[in-house]
Amino acid sequence: MSVLVYVEQVEGKFKKSVFEAVSYAKAIADQQGTSLSAISIGNVADNELNELGKYGASKVLKVEADQLKNFVNQAYASVIAEAAQKEGANIVVLSNSFSGKGLAPRVAVKLKAGLVDGAVELPTTDGGFSVKKTAFSGKAFAIATLTSENKVIALNPNAFGVKENEASVAIEAFTPEVKSSDLTAIVKEIVRATNKVSLPDAEIVVSGGRGLKGPENWGMVEELADLLGAATACSKPVSDADWRPHSEHVGQTGIAISPNLYIAIGISGAIQHLAGVSSSKVIVVINKDPEAPFFKVADYGIVGDAFEVVPKIIAALKAHKS
Amino acid sequence: MKILVCISNVPDTTTKITFTGDNTEFNTAGVQCIVNPYDEIALSRAIELCEGGKGTVTVINVGEVATEPTIRKALAIGADDAVRVNAAPRDAYFVATQIAEYAKANEIDIILCGRESIDYNGSQVAAMVGELLAIPSISIIKKLDYDGATATIEREIEGGKEVVSVTGKFVASCAEGTAEAKIPNMRGIMSARTKPLQVVEAVAVEEVGKITKFETPAPRGSVKLIPAESAEELIGLLHSEAKVI
Numbered sequence: 305m306s307v308l309v310y311v312e313q314v315e316g317k318f319k320k321s322v323f324e325a326v327s328y329a330k331a332i333a334d335q336q337g338t339s340l341s342a343i344s345i346g347n348v349a350d351n352e353l354n355e356l357g358k359y360g361a362s363k364v365l366k367v368e369a370d371q372l373k374n375f376v377n378q379a380y381a382s383v384i385a386e387a388a389q390k391e392g393a394n395i396v397v398l399s400n401s402f403s404g405k406g407l408a409p410r411v412a413v414k415l416k417a418g419l420v421d422g423a424v425e426l427p428t429t430d431g432g433f434s435v436k437k438t439a440f441s442g443k444a445f446a447i448a449t450l451t452s453e454n455k456v457i458a459l460n461p462n463a464f465g466v467k468e469n470e471a472s473v474a475i476e477a478f479t480p481e482v483k484s485s486d487l488t489a490i491v492k493e494i495v496r497a498t499n500k501v502s503l504p505d506a507e508i509v510v511s512g513g514r515g516l517k518g519p520e521n522w523g524m525v526e527e528l529a530d531l532l533g534a535a536t537a538c539s540k541p542v543s544d545a546d547w548r549p550h551s552e553h554v555g556q557t558g559i560a561i562s563p564n565l566y567i568a569i570g571i572s573g574a575i576q577h578l579a580g581v582s583s584s585k586v587i588v589v590i591n592k593d594p595e596a597p598f599f600k601v602a603d604y605g606i607v608g609d610a611f612e613v614v615p616k617i618i619a620a621l622k623a624h625k626s
Numbered sequence: 627m628k629i630l631v632c633i634s635n636v637p638d639t640t641t642k643i644t645f646t647g648d649n650t651e652f653n654t655a656g657v658q659c660i661v662n663p664y665d666e667i668a669l670s671r672a673i674e675l676c677e678g679g680k681g682t683v684t685v686i687n688v689g690e691v692a693t694e695p696t697i698r699k700a701l702a703i704g705a706d707d708a709v710r711v712n713a714a715p716r717d718a719y720f721v722a723t724q725i726a727e728y729a730k731a732n733e734i735d736i737i738l739c740g741r742e743s744i745d746y747n748g749s750q751v752a753a754m755v756g757e758l759l760a761i762p763s764i765s766i767i768k769k770l771d772y773d774g775a776t777a778t779i780e781r782e783i784e785g786g787k788e789v790v791s792v793t794g795k796f797v798a799s800c801a802e803g804t805a806e807a808k809i810p811n812m813r814g815i816m817s818a819r820t821k822p823l824q825v826v827e828a829v830a831v832e833e834v835g836k837i838t839k840f841e842t843p844a845p846r847g848s849v850k851l852i853p854a855e856s857a858e859e860l861i862g863l864l865h866s867e868a869k870v871i
Contacts, residue, residue, distance in 0.1 A: 616858050
């Protein structure tokens with residue numbers, strides 16, 4: 305019995321959400337009185353793999369087969385399931401990232417495991433193995449009790465945090481058999497904006513709504529986001545009007561996020577929008593309507609014209625940073 | 627070409643979520659149910675791909691008889707026929723198994739669903755169906771083109787997109803961008819009443835887990851208002867009080 309964590313690499317590097325998943329998996333391994341192994345697929349340098357030891361992984365299986373260079377969930381799921389069997393792991397942890405969402409269900413089926421995705425807390429083990437997860441798009445949480453012997457958990461970004469827990473890490477090459485039938489989906493192109501903070505796992509998010517009146521006014525949103533190292537987001541009416549891309553839409557039918565800080569500018573706070581952002585740790589609302597429902601869930605509120613308020617905040621932030 | 631679109635029956639997006647039975651059951655009293663918004667996007671794209679007699683669209687739902695109005699809504703949007711697997715949708719694995727069983731018994735080329743259901747927020751069914759049928763599954767896509775043999779798909783990744791090509795049968799879960807959700811017109815609504823809706827019994831599936839309890843988020847503290855004239859104070863508060871910057 306052990307715990308296995310899948311560590312998703314992006315261009316040979318691990319993001320914070322991976323270290324968070326390792327920290328979380330290590331805490332589960334401690335709960336279970338067992339050790340933590342990690343599985344890395346794709347080309348990652350050993351010094352980067354060694355980083356995983358900081359968060360508690362005592363063994364890293366590295367798979368570097370050429371045909372696995374790009375993410376193909378069908379093949380990756382086979383590799384992870386095989387690694388779980390090799391390590392005798394009965395709990396597999398992944399990040400609930402875009403790729404993780406395509407991967408975890410396939411791993412679960414292969415291992416005949418119950419799956420909890422969108423996990424936000426450590427499992428509790430008194431009276432069954434139960435994990436708290438988001439439900440109803442942030443309007444509630446559900447406690448899922450898994451009864452299968454094998455279990456798969458996909459952890460939401462920013463739910464657990466990164467926790468250092470030094471272990472000495474052994475890197476071991478792992479060469480599973482890769483079936484060609486697992487590789488029929490072919491990655492043709494990857495387009496990634498490297499200069500932008502990605503929204504789903506961002507720690508700070510600056511978001512604009514219809515109150516900004518038009519896409520030409522997003523300059524100050526982007527400037528504020530840049531200064532904060534934040535991702536930009538928007539409300540549904542804004543992406544519906546094509547002022548901003550759909551990938552920035554947060555809310556019930558967009559992306560659900562839980563950053564440490566969410567700054568909403570010119571967003572009234574319809575129930576569907578609140579659903580996607582209400583698990584943010586600190587919420588700042590800037591809106592000229594004092595009756596805007598968003599103020600009811602905000603930690604800090606400024607009633608005022610965004611075009612006057614935001615430049616003041618930007619100036620204060622520049623002063624604060626220098 | 628035959629496309630199977632999986633639809634979930636979910637509470638309307640404006641629903642206030644409450645629970646009964648000591649927080650063990652979702653309170654359905656007075657709740658209006660709809661086709662899961664992402665599934666509507668999948669259905670709309672399926673209908674577009676089949677336009678001009680290129681194929682047919684079947685919708686499948688795992689649910690009890692109460693979900694039939696939602697299935698009729700999908701038929702009104704433009705699906706050709708529907709299948710209801712007569713069982714409560716216990717969890718994603720149960721639902722995926724039913725869909726895979728149906729797809730095995732019928733010649734299906736493409737299976738589409740929404741990126742997630744807005745009730746339990748799993749993004750599980752598409753990839754599970756793919757695994758059960760041993761065919762590719764692409765989760766959270768934002769574009770889908772199909773030339774009759776090969777699909778070119780854009781899927782969402784953190785900070786960008788990935789273009790994937792699939793030849794042969796596949797499953798995909800659709801997000802915004804894949805299509806504009808179609809709104810049923812009067813002719814669609816009238817014809818939906820007489821379109822075929824087949825009811826099949828569920829196959830048995832071993833239980834791997836279940837939802838045992840719900841919680842509602844803790845209420846947030848009251849808002850601290852900062853006068854607009856001194857908006858710059860926000861930065862100090864975020865730094866020294868909230869400690870988030």
